[in-house]
Amino acid sequence: MKLMFASDIHGSLPATERVLDIFAHSQARWLIILGDVLYHGPRNALPEGYAPAQVAERLNEVAAQIITVRGNCDSEVDQMLLHFPLMAPWQQVLLPSGRLFLTHGHLYSPEQPPALAAGDILASGHTHIPVAEQRGEIVVFNPGSVSIPKGVFPASYGMLDDDVLTIHALADGKVIADVAITP
Template sequence: MKIGVISDTHGDYKSWIKAWNFLKDSDIILHAGDVLYHGPRNPIPEGYDPKKLAVAINACPVPLLIAEGNCDAYVDQMMLEVPIQTPYVFAFIEGKRFMINHGHSISEEDIHKLIMKYKLDYFITGHTHIPLIKKIENCVVINPGSTSLSKREDKINSVGFIEVESGSAHIIDLETGVVI
């Protein structure tokens, strides 16, 4: 099973299309929040078109699980047919335990506690716009970065993937398709 991991789309339809070129072969997509709105602290993305992005997400043939981010609001849910769930989404996929949380109001210590309490195999987060894969205990923690508003010095926008059978996880540069 191939799981797409995405976060911080911030209303950028153009970057969703770039991400979709990689995500379309996924069996499920896990979105760590900040779906439609760019947020008052962020610049407006070049491809900012939250209406078009909402239409694309609603038409997405791949199932999506979305955790609520700090820029997600009730009005965003009115545009989406896919539920933006509470700050924590727990899923059991192919015998593995997943938790998704945007990451804006949780400490590393609290992530560790959740990993232990729920015996998580994967913890998906976002918010920082900086891609990251690391292990905490037996859990893989993945932040796929942002599709449109990278905070990396090289400004690489990215998405992540998990191959459940092999246990591999990686992050891909949306422009080049190179694993970073």
């Protein structure tokens, strides 16, 4: 199964347009959004092209293909604009190789993980810093932010294709990091 990951959109319409274009051409079955969809939050500067209502409209066009979790900047008011569930603090997707535990990163994180089994994947956003690595018996995956990247990293998104998680630069698709998920 091929999956696409985006996190920390923070209401950026240009980032959303780029994500949706990549998703449309990726042949991914699902677009997984790891929180902070519409609002930029009080600690972040306004992202380029801040237009949360238009972001909601564009994402609603593919609502049936979105799996998402609530970020620390997401609210019940945001849910009123979206045609897909946003309020779950975590989700799980079962893969042949293990469980994909989806969370934003402010409740569960690599430093405060939920109970996970060997072969599971902890996928989160929140830090805006891309990570794809094996840590002990689990894989830690953070696709970074599509709108407000931090550190030395560009805006980025993730893909799961076959048994490899990959992080790509949003602008040019260049691979930033990858990790195999087979035990």
